[in-house]
Amino acid sequence: MMLSMRKKIVFYVLLIISALLLAGPAIMAIVMSFMTNQDILTGRLPTAFTIDNYIAAFDRLPLLQFLFNSLIVSIVIMLGQLILSSLAAYAFVFLEFKGRDFLFYLFIATMMVPFEASVIPNFHIIRDLNWIDTYAGLTVPFFATTFGTFLLRQNFKQIPKELREASLIAGMGDFKFFLTVVLPVSRTSLVTLGIYGFLTSWNMYLWPLLASTNDTVRTIQIGLKQLQTQEQLNQWGVIMAGAVIVIIPTLILLFLGQKKLQKGLTEGAVK
Amino acid sequence: MSQIELINISKSYDKQKDVLNSINLSIEEGEFFVLVGPSGSGKSTLLRMIAGLEEISGGFLKINGQTMNHLPPKDRNLSMVFQNYALYPHLTVQENILFGLKGRKIDKKEQQRRLNEAAEMLGIQELLKRKPRELSGGQRQRVALGRTVVSHAPLCLMDEPLSNLDAKLRAHMRVEIRRLQKRLGLTMIYVTHDQVEAMTMGDRIMVLNDGQIQQVGEPITLYNEPVNLFVASFIGSPKINVGNAVFSENGKYLIVENQLHIPVDPSVFCHIPRDRNLKVGIRSEHLMPGISKKENLHYLEAVNIEQLGNETSIAFELGSELWTAKWPGQWKIDLGQKVSVQIMPEFLLFFDADSGNLIKSAELGKSQGAVSV
Missing domain, CATH: 2.40.50.140 (Nucleic acid-binding proteins)
Known part of the structure; x- marks a missing residue:
């Protein structure tokens, strides 16, 4: 598209303003994490550069432990979601059984139940299973995901039926076909769902708060909150330092997977 | 000896009206048999029933004298070529051709030997490392045929394999498929809606309409002595x-x-x-x-x-x-x-x-x- 110079300038000014609006808080957080407490509270421009806040953040709480917990929880949820939803999606697409479509619509309908509504029953279950303060309690309730199943189902549907039939003639069972054909063919969607699952579980707050009572399995998001409330006077620099540490994995994943994420999400949305 | 026998075969979906009605047919070994009919006449359904991809609602299917009604496709010892070729997009040509053999536990050397033989026969030696999306329509078609060649199955089913090709290539592939069939001595069941394909390729043709056999016979018999108006107007161009x-x-x-x-x-x-x-x-x-x-x-x-x-x-x-x-x-x-x-x-x-x-x-x-x- 060719733009005249004036239009270009207007466009870029607008773009810069909106970029600042969007990224402003994040930039502020990053800048604040390197400022002294004095500078922050007086609202001045930074006069000194310091990494004391980071040292303090790691000092005050077992941040590394929290990060590790978050990593474990996120990876386990991601894998669990990938396995369960790809298997479920396979069944919805390639296996024929009575009431399949009805079951699928019922499945989709559960998307309308907000997570908050199922928190209490879920909590009862993991309490009865003695799963409080365990990784299992933090992860298992999220394995079944309607969204993931739906996304993969749409993707699997685009695989021609003839591929399944050709494999039937070649004498290939369902599971082998699933592993050697379906999964490799829909790599993009699997990566998308994986990143999506990882990020959502990384950013989860409510459930880890309920399901953990001590530091052993607590995730980083809860840790961050703890930084804030431990003292009367908030040390904003320290909190911001913690926040920056938390968003680093998110950013890395987003930068690496942005293309695939976009492609996968829109692929499912077309049909 | 007749290799395939259909005895009173019928097909209906959900107990509705029959899609196919008491089909009786026998196909000889080494024969190029063409099923032809307008779309919706049930010819693909019949083929898929022989392949085992579709359940048989009534009657018996015999291959080599054995009843095959409930055998899974893999045990029927046949190969099939689909209209869209059914190539696996993530595999190379070579892997696609050998795909069927992997499941049958045939040793590596034998696989390689068959692959070379098929690639030479079809002239696709240079394409073996490519992915299907890098191939033209005619090349994909050859790869699909390659699968049939390596399978060494005596019976080959084809479901409108040429309908995605342009007219010139189609004429060329007609000859190639026919030569391949004679060379390998395959029993071929070939489904098409194109009467030219039927006339030029078939040893015998079966004309199907509305799930009923109209006529079975040699192409020239169907042309000269059509049993009814439908066959007369379906066969022959103009x-x-x-x-x-x-x-x-x-x-x-x-x-x-x-x-x-x-x-x-x-x-x-x-x-x-x-x-x-x-x-x-x-x-x-x-x-x-x-x-x-x-x-x-x-x-x-x-x-x-x-x-x-x-x-x-x-x-x-x-x-x-x-x-x-x-x-x-x-x-x-x-x-x-x-x-x-x-x-x-x-x-x-x-x-x-x-x-x-x-x-x-x-x-x-x-x-x-x-x-x-």
Whole structure:
């Protein structure tokens, strides 16, 4: 598209303003994490550069432990979601059984139940299973995901039926076909769902708060909150330092997977 | 020995009306058998039932004398080529061709040997490392055929394998598939809706319509002696010319579409019932230019002329019908011109207008012996 110079300038000014609006808080957080407490509270421009806040953040709480917990929880949820939803999606697409479509619509309908509504029953279950303060309690309730199943189902549907039939003639069972054909063919969607699952579980707050009572399995998001409330006077620099540490994995994943994420999400949305 | 036998095979979905109705058929070993019919006639369903991809609702399917009704596809020892080729997009050509062998536990050396043999036969040696999306339509088709070749299955099923190709390539692949089949001695069941493919490739053809067998036979038999109007108009291009016919009151003329008066020659018309509604048919090559002889000349108005170079196709209006004549060579005819056409009664096919069944086929115009030196 060719733009005249004036239009270009207007466009870029607008773009810069909106970029600042969007990224402003994040930039502020990053800048604040390197400022002294004095500078922050007086609202001045930074006069000194310091990494004391980071040292303090790691000092005050077992941040590394929290990060590790978050990593474990996120990876386990991601894998669990990938396995369960790809298997479920396979069944919805390639296996024929009575009431399949009805079951699928019922499945989709559960998307309308907000997570908050199922928190209490879920909590009862993991309490009865003695799963409080365990990784299992933090992860298992999220394995079944309607969204993931739906996304993969749409993707699997685009695989021609003839591929399944050709494999039937070649004498290939369902599971082998699933592993050697379906999964490799829909790599993009699997990566998308994986990143999506990882990020959502990384950013989860409510459930880890309920399901953990001590530091052993607590995730980083809860840790961050703890930084804030431990003292009367908030040390904003320290909190911001913690926040920056938390968003680093998110950013890395987003930068690496942005293309695939976009492609996968829109692929499912077309049909 | 007949390899495949269908005994009273029928198919219905959800206990609705039958899609296929008591199909009885036997296919010989090494035969190129073509199933042809308009879309929705059930030909693909029949093929898929033989393959085991579709359940058989009634009747028996026997392959080599054994009943196969409930055997899974892999145990029927057959290969299949699909309309969209069913190539695995994430695998290379080589892996695609060998895909079927992996499941059958055939050792690596043998796999490689078969692969080389097939690649050479089909001329795809240079493509083995490519992915399907980097191939043209014709190349994909060859890869799909490659699977059949390496499988060494004696029976091959093909479901409209050429319909995604352009006309030129199609003509070429027709010959290739046919040669491959003869070379490997395969029993082939080939589904198509294209009667040209059926005529040119098949040893025998089965014409299917609305789930019923119309006729089974050699291509030339179907062309010369179609059992009913459906087969007559389905086989042959351009379509056979058909018109309603009645005898004049004095019985001296056969009147076609209230326009043509064909004198009744007792030797030709002796077995034709006088009291029934008739339809007559005549192939376009038998509507001959009226110059050589004086008899049986009729004047018809030309409404369309197609010059093909080696022949000229002329459409005439006859009552409510459009008749087409195919004349060898190049003819200069103007639109609307009255053209003299010779219609010999010996070339006419007679059908019962109500049932559509053949009463009498043409007496002339059948195969001539070639002069051998």
